[in-house]
Amino acid sequence: xxxxxxxxxxxxxxxxxxxxxxxxxxxxxxxxxxxxxxxxxxxxxxxxxxxxxxxxxxxxxxxxxxxxxxxxxxxxxxxxxxxxxxxxxxxxxxxxxxxxxxxxxxxxxxxxxxxxx
Numbered sequence: 873x874x875x876x877x878x879x880x881x882x883x884x885x886x887x888x889x890x891x892x893x894x895x896x897x898x899x900x901x902x903x904x905x906x907x908x909x910x911x912x913x914x915x916x917x918x919x920x921x922x923x924x925x926x927x928x929x930x931x932x933x934x935x936x937x938x939x940x941x942x943x944x945x946x947x948x949x950x951x952x953x954x955x956x957x958x959x960x961x962x963x964x965x966x967x968x969x970x971x972x973x974x975x976x977x978x979x980x981x982x983x984x985x986x987x988x989x
Contacts, residue, residue, distance in 0.1 A: 874982045882986055885961045886913060888975045890920040893931070893959060896973070900957075902929035906946055909935030912987055913961060931972075932958045935985055938978060940967030 877885075893900070902924045905914025914933040918925040937943055937960045947956070947969070962983055963974035 874984050875979075876984045876989070877986060879986045882961075883916070885975050886916040886920060889913075889959055889961060889973060890917055892973045892975070893917075893921065898957070900929070900931045902926045903931040903933055903959075904929035906932065906934040906942060909985055909987070910960075912985075913959075917959070930957065934958070934960050934971075936960055936962040936964075936978060936983060937967050937969060937971050937974065938962075938964045940964075940969035943967075943969040943971065 900921075900923055903914055903918060904926055905911035910933050913935050914925055917923070917933060923931075932943070932946060934943060937958075943958050943960075947958070957972040958969070959973040960971045961974070962976050962978040963971055964978040
């Protein structure tokens with residue numbers, strides 16, 4: 873079964889994620905996104921938070937953490953800047969990496985973001 877996320881819901885999720893980041897009181901100088909879906913989320917967060925989007929930011933952003941392997945790989949990459957904190961819209965319990973910030977738990981349904989339709 874699939875769950876389709878609308879652009880409006882995507883924007884709501886981004887604001888929720890931004891609010892969690894703000895509530896942490898950590899000050900990030902930059903953020904970066906993982907291609908492809910993470911870039912879209914990162915651009916939106918960059919606008920909402922007023923934080924520059926760069927190639928190796930302090931906060932690493934992706935759309936979803938399902939298995940966790942993408943985040944784990946990117947965090948281990950040499951030259952990945954100071955990225956230690958991560959942010960995703962969705963997170964599946966049991967992933968090998970738990971994002972620092974996330975908005976919704978991923979259930980056993982395939983998530984289709986609006987840019988994938």
